[in-house]
Amino acid sequence: MKTPNPTTAANRRYAIEFALSMLAYVVVLVISITVINYGLPPAWKLVFALLPIIPIAFVFAAIVRYVGSIDELQRRIHIESLALAAGITALLAVTYGFLETVGLPHLSAWFTYAAVMVAWLIARPFVARRYR
Amino acid sequence: MRNRIRVLRAEREWSQAEVADRLGIARQTINALETGKYAPSLPLAFKISKLFAKPVEEIFDPASEE
Numbered sequence: 001m002k003t004p005n006p007t008t009a010a011n012r013r014y015a016i017e018f019a020l021s022m023l024a025y026v027v028v029l030v031i032s033i034t035v036i037n038y039g040l041p042p043a044w045k046l047v048f049a050l051l052p053i054i055p056i057a058f059v060f061a062a063i064v065r066y067v068g069s070i071d072e073l074q075r076r077i078h079i080e081s082l083a084l085a086a087g088i089t090a091l092l093a094v095t096y097g098f099l100e101t102v103g104l105p106h107l108s109a110w111f112t113y114a115a116v117m118v119a120w121l122i123a124r125p126f127v128a129r130r131y132r
Numbered sequence: 133m134r135n136r137i138r139v140l141r142a143e144r145e146w147s148q149a150e151v152a153d154r155l156g157i158a159r160q161t162i163n164a165l166e167t168g169k170y171a172p173s174l175p176l177a178f179k180i181s182k183l184f185a186k187p188v189e190e191i192f193d194p195a196s197e198e
Contacts, residue, residue, distance in 0.1 A: 005152065005153045005156050005157075006156045007152075007156060007157050007158045007161075008153075008158070070158070071156065071157035071158055071161050071176075072157075072161075072172070072173050072176060073157070073158070073160070073161040073164055073165075073170050074157075074158050074160070074161060128160075130169070131160075131164040131169045131170050132160075132163070132164065132167075132169065
């Protein structure tokens, strides 16, 4: 019986989709920055500023598809680490929010995104270790 | 949950990777099942039972719930 293993196939497909989306992101980002710096009417600036969201949405779709097609334990590990990442980010965000009230500089919403992704990455091996 | 997957697998001289492929799961998952670190869902338990041609209760020991 040589049916392809869906979990292995999902890993491969995700790697390909992620690489292509990130490549598209870099290309679109460069185009977007170049065009914006040319000096466009504000409405067009808005369009080009939002353009890199499209390849990012593809990354999101790839992640959703990936988590949906791996086996139940691998999915559980990802979801548990994502839940931990959300909690850690919430704690960090609230902590920094309080620090802002006593004069620390206001941070961009970008940091929230970075915090979730970094926390997910860090949490994953710790969660996975519980099942080893 | 304790189970006999490792023994049944050894009897058939299958590697973890082979069993993982037959069940459509990751090798790490079959390892977690064998060591009892992870109790499978009912559908996966029945797939395992079908693969080894043994009833679920002959593979998994419900008395050993961790």
